[in-house]
Amino acid sequence: MSAAGVQPRDWTCPFCSLLCDGLALAPGPVLQLRGGDCARARAGLAAFDHPAAAVSCVDGVPRGLDAALDAAAARLGVAHLPLFGGLATDVQGMRALYRLANVRGAILDHAHGEAMMPALRMLQDRGQMFTTLAEIRNRADLIVCIGTDARSSHPEFFRRCAPAAGREAGGRVVFLGAGGGTPGAAEIPWASTVDALCAEGDIFDTVATLAALVDSRRLAAVPAALAELADAMRAARYCVLVWEPARLAQHGALVGEALLRLLMNLNRKTRAGAFTLGGNDGAQTANAAMSWLSGLPLRSRVGQQGVDHDPLQYATARLLDERAVDLLLWVASFTPDLPPPPAALPRIVLGHPALAAGCAQPGTVFIPVATPGINADGHLLRADSVVSLPLHGVRDDGLATVAEVAQALVARLASGAAAKEGAR
Amino acid sequence: MTTIRLKGGRVYDPANGVDGEVRDIGIRDGRIVALHAQDKVDAEYDLTGCVVMAGGIDLHTHIGGGKVNLARMMLPEDHRLNRPRDSLLELASNGCCTPGTLETGYRYAQMGYTAAFEPAMLASNARQAHMEMGDTPILDHGAYVMLGNEELFLEMLARGEDPQRIRDYVGWAIGASKAMGVKVVNPGGISAFKFNQRKLDVDEDHVHWQVTPRQVVHSLARALSELGVPHPLHIHASNLGVAGNIESTLATIDALEGLPGHLTHIQFHSYGREGPKKFSSAARQLVERVNAAPNVSIDVGQIIFGQTVTASGDTMRQFANAELGNPRKYVGGDIECDAGCGVVPFRYREQSYVNALQWAIGLEIFLLMDDPWRVVLTTDHPNGGPFTSYPHLIKLLMDKRFRDEQLARLHPDVAAMADLREIRRELSLYEIAIMTRAAPARLLGLTDRGQLGIGAAADIAVYREEADREAMFATPEYVFKDGLLVARKGRIEAVPVGGTHFVEADYDPAIEKTVEAWADRHASISYRHMKIGTDELCSCSNGGALLACKVHGRGRPL
Numbered sequence: 015m016s017a018a019g020v021q022p023r024d025w026t027c028p029f030c031s032l033l034c035d036g037l038a039l040a041p042g043p044v045l046q047l048r049g050g051d052c053a054r055a056r057a058g059l060a061a062f063d064h065p066a067a068a069v070s071c072v073d074g075v076p077r078g079l080d081a082a083l084d085a086a087a088a089r090l091g092v093a094h095l096p097l098f099g100g101l102a103t104d105v106q107g108m109r110a111l112y113r114l115a116n117v118r119g120a121i122l123d124h125a126h127g128e129a130m131m132p133a134l135r136m137l138q139d140r141g142q143m144f145t146t147l148a149e150i151r152n153r154a155d156l157i158v159c160i161g162t163d164a165r166s167s168h169p170e171f172f173r174r175c176a177p178a179a180g181r182e183a184g185g186r187v188v189f190l191g192a193g194g195g196t197p198g199a200a201e202i203p204w205a206s207t208v209d210a211l212c213a214e215g216d217i218f219d220t221v222a223t224l225a226a227l228v229d230s231r232r233l234a235a236v237p238a239a240l241a242e243l244a245d246a247m248r249a250a251r252y253c254v255l256v257w258e259p260a261r262l263a264q265h266g267a268l269v270g271e272a273l274l275r276l277l278m279n280l281n282r283k284t285r286a287g288a289f290t291l292g293g294n295d296g297a298q299t300a301n302a303a304m305s306w307l308s309g310l311p312l313r314s315r316v317g318q319q320g321v322d323h324d325p326l327q328y329a330t331a332r333l334l335d336e337r338a339v340d341l342l343l344w345v346a347s348f349t350p351d352l353p354p355p356p357a358a359l360p361r362i363v364l365g366h367p368a369l370a371a372g373c374a375q376p377g378t379v380f381i382p383v384a385t386p387g388i389n390a391d392g393h394l395l396r397a398d399s400v401v402s403l404p405l406h407g408v409r410d411d412g413l414a415t416v417a418e419v420a421q422a423l424v425a426r427l428a429s430g431a432a433a434k435e436g437a438r
Numbered sequence: 439m440t441t442i443r444l445k446g447g448r449v450y451d452p453a454n455g456v457d458g459e460v461r462d463i464g465i466r467d468g469r470i471v472a473l474h475a476q477d478k479v480d481a482e483y484d485l486t487g488c489v490v491m492a493g494g495i496d497l498h499t500h501i502g503g504g505k506v507n508l509a510r511m512m513l514p515e516d517h518r519l520n521r522p523r524d525s526l527l528e529l530a531s532n533g534c535c536t537p538g539t540l541e542t543g544y545r546y547a548q549m550g551y552t553a554a555f556e557p558a559m560l561a562s563n564a565r566q567a568h569m570e571m572g573d574t575p576i577l578d579h580g581a582y583v584m585l586g587n588e589e590l591f592l593e594m595l596a597r598g599e600d601p602q603r604i605r606d607y608v609g610w611a612i613g614a615s616k617a618m619g620v621k622v623v624n625p626g627g628i629s630a631f632k633f634n635q636r637k638l639d640v641d642e643d644h645v646h647w648q649v650t651p652r653q654v655v656h657s658l659a660r661a662l663s664e665l666g667v668p669h670p671l672h673i674h675a676s677n678l679g680v681a682g683n684i685e686s687t688l689a690t691i692d693a694l695e696g697l698p699g700h701l702t703h704i705q706f707h708s709y710g711r712e713g714p715k716k717f718s719s720a721a722r723q724l725v726e727r728v729n730a731a732p733n734v735s736i737d738v739g740q741i742i743f744g745q746t747v748t749a750s751g752d753t754m755r756q757f758a759n760a761e762l763g764n765p766r767k768y769v770g771g772d773i774e775c776d777a778g779c780g781v782v783p784f785r786y787r788e789q790s791y792v793n794a795l796q797w798a799i800g801l802e803i804f805l806l807m808d809d810p811w812r813v814v815l816t817t818d819h820p821n822g823g824p825f826t827s828y829p830h831l832i833k834l835l836m837d838k839r840f841r842d843e844q845l846a847r848l849h850p851d852v853a854a855m856a857d858l859r860e861i862r863r864e865l866s867l868y869e870i871a872i873m874t875r876a877a878p879a880r881l882l883g884l885t886d887r888g889q890l891g892i893g894a895a896a897d898i899a900v901y902r903e904e905a906d907r908e909a910m911f912a913t914p915e916y917v918f919k920d921g922l923l924v925a926r927k928g929r930i931e932a933v934p935v936g937g938t939h940f941v942e943a944d945y946d947p948a949i950e951k952t953v954e955a956w957a958d959r960h961a962s963i964s965y966r967h968m969k970i971g972t973d974e975l976c977s978c979s980n981g982g983a984l985l986a987c988k989v990h991g992r993g994r995p996l
């Protein structure tokens with residue numbers, strides 16, 4: 015619960031996986047962003063305006079933190095197979111949640127688990143070729159955004175791609191099959207040109223065609239715009255493909271695999287890499303921490319029997335639909351935009367204080383938690399899964415961190431104190 | 439205050455010249471002390487029939503950081519088997535080639551190892567590396583920061599920056615990433631690959647910066663020497679895995695010009711171009727040169743047959759080998775104008791001529807080296823094979839008959855022709871103790887580890903003497919970490935958080951202006967976040983002890 019005021023230009027924004035830093039935040043009851051104007055950051059910060067005293071709640075009744083922890087431990091103590099969902103937390107939170115999951119066994123999945131799976135399946139089936147933001151700034155002469163405008167989920171993406179000082183000219187940006195409303199030249203001022211190309215059929219067909227053209231395969235009918243793009247990709251010194259698995263329909267992993275094949279081909283003669291947009295709300299962090307601790311990524315079950323990974327079976331929606339789990343522990347420490355899914359089973363919510371109102375019903379224990387980067391320090395991993403950054407708390411709202419709550423639950427379960435309420 | 443007596447074990451402590459003497463060892467509060475026969479103790483262990491060594495130290499093992507984690511994620515098939523837990527202290531964690539960090543700590547400790555060093559920490563990924571190592575229980579750990587491919591360094595070298603400024607930059611980089619040393623991987627080659635260069639020999643220019651690997655190696659080695667960093671420059675030389683690469687390996691040794699250098703996974707760099715397959719052992723050439731160069735130490739990177747995964751910063755070479763992937767998967771990344779990463783799953787096969795020869799070359803190097811203090815036992819985990827194969831490797835080195843049996847199973851040309859057949863040497867327990875604890879400790883500057891003298895840390899492995907060295911080294915009778923019993927006959931007894939070894943070097947802080955100016959122009963994060971502070975290290979490394987090694991330069995006023 016460290017929340018010393020940060021120095022100017024030291025704030026790291028936790029509200030998307032680009033983790034913009036070098037920003038400043040004016041502390042106080044209303045947190046104002048300085049040095050940037052990101053809609054997502056502003057919305058995230060607005061949820062912390064004028065904090066009221068946040069209280070825990072058991073079955074809709076306000077309770078002290080200790081009582082709420084007792085109740086939560088009791089319910090965990092009698093659960094046969096809990097699901098730890100949401101997982102919008104930082105590294106320390108995941109470390110402690112992993113220990114808690116081991117106490118009685120649990121399945122772990124992130125709120126964005128469904129969106130993460132195409133990239134994970136691609137990695138598991140074929141691999142990946144990636145690049146990172148500094149490489150893009152310093153090298154990219156062609157950026158192709160496939161099926162995404164990039165900025166809806168990551169408003170600062172194109173600012174972060176701006177060419178490094180001293181580079182002669184900015185590269186070209188192409189949107190392919192990204193729908194309407196993609197940014198124009200005025201919105202990417204550093205780009206030499208900005209083009210928006212329509213998809214040729216659906217996104218699967220479009221990527222397949224593009225890959226074939228990059229590979230110089232003969233096609234019956236060659237769409238001129240795609241042929242030109244393929245030539246440009248082959249001619250580029252460093253081409254970056256941007257994709258966003260969350261935007262893809264079912265079987266999006268196939269798009270990822272096609273893009274990987276395309277990249278492997280491109281890299282035989284020139285250089286290129288992919289940038290995957292995703293991992294917001296701590297998803298990248300939760301998946302990485304889970305992987306290093308257990309050896310396997312999210313959508314795994316842990317316990318005395320070891321680790322069992324099943325990206326299809328261990329999906330939050332499916333587990334809840336099939337009533338395959340008997341308790342949901344939901345973690346959402348960054349924004350109020352990740353409420354726990356409604357479920358007819360006991361719920362324990364470690365959440366942003368603004369989630370309290372929606373968690374005041376029987377069967378639910380709500381414990382408000384601190385937000386890394388607002389009222390707690392912490393660490394998150396960036397979208398590229400390479401860079402991790404420290405988050406600095408700017409305010410002390412007297413809230414426990416997810417790690418502290420999870421540790422308290424481990425201690426209660428270990429001491430058996432939970433058994434008392436569990437008997438009722 | 440806990441006092442323990444280890445009674446009557448046969449002690450191998452090469453750092454103190456003890457070669458198999460039966461003697462008692464006293465432990466008080468985590469340190470080795472002299473105990474008199476009448477001193478009261480809290481616990482006494484009868485070690486009759488046991489061999490006592492300091493805890494093992496692995497100075498080159500990929501245990502933490504982005505590429506290892508990508509390897510974990512990409513290989514769920516490596517993690518399907520769950521080893522039964524026999525201790526409630528163990529949390530769920532699994533995997534063989536790239537185990538989870540928890541499993542890594544448990545398995546190393548069960549094997550009698552008490553420290554492990556991650557050799558390829560990217561500055562841009564240093565926090566994560568420290569986090570993963572912090573989540574590797576029991577073991578002390580540390581990492582070498584990868585330099586020599588980051589654009590700032592190459593730019594400084596290209597513009598002929600004063601060596602003192604390079605030294606200050608290296609000192610800054612070590613401090614910023616909280617590293618224990620510096621590793622260079624394919625010197626300049628990772629960067630060159632980003633500029634679409636596919637090959638870089640020791641005296642070939644980087645296509646953009648017009649500097650050579652020779653310059654990179656020499657300037658880094660000089661900087662470390664002047665800073666007084668104990669561990670010599672850790673060198674993954676040019677042309678890894680390429681037939682005939684012995685030439686670039688010898689040229690890399692030349693580039694040191696007598697400065698200290700540690701050539702890592704040297705097996706992968708000791709290939710000739712002889713014979714019908716144009717691929718041959720250059721172990722004798724290599725060893726002859728290393729034997730004559732007291733400034734050079736090596737670790738072997740022995741290959742072990744079976745499934746593993748290669749995870750390397752050497753994108754240039756990994757991409758070239760992507761098609762050899764088994765299973766056929768590839769991860770490659772260009773990272774932050776800093777470094778790169780390439781991951782290729784690999785299966786070493788006994789019936790492959792190349793793999794069989796690689797296996798023989800590694801063993802030849804171990805067995806031909808005169809001076810065991812300059813050769814460290816590694817498999818370059820997981821690149822040559824998982825660290826759990828160390829007991830098997832020890833048996834290969836100690837047992838000529840066993841070695842011959844293994845050799846006979848290999849590709850017939852190798853079985854019939856390898857130099858290895860003629861090498862009769864069997865390493866002694868004393869030599870094994872050097873290669874697995876005393877030498878790595880000395881090469882890392884760990885004065886109170888890797889030895890059992892009075893005042894040393896009580897990191898101790900006790901093995902039940904057995905003729906089958908593999909069985910003996912696989913499951914020590916007792917393992918102590920800082921005097922705490924952490925494993926007994928393979929069962930985990932305690933799970934302390936390990937400490938982080940890192941170097942604090944003196945350098946002229948004026949260099950920070952140069953780094954900050956570069957960061958403002960080129961980086962993707964704020965300059966302030968390029969540095970990990972001590973408090974932050976503590977949080978990243980999970981609250982383990984911070985084992986700072988302060989160095990104050992060598993031969994220069996400050």
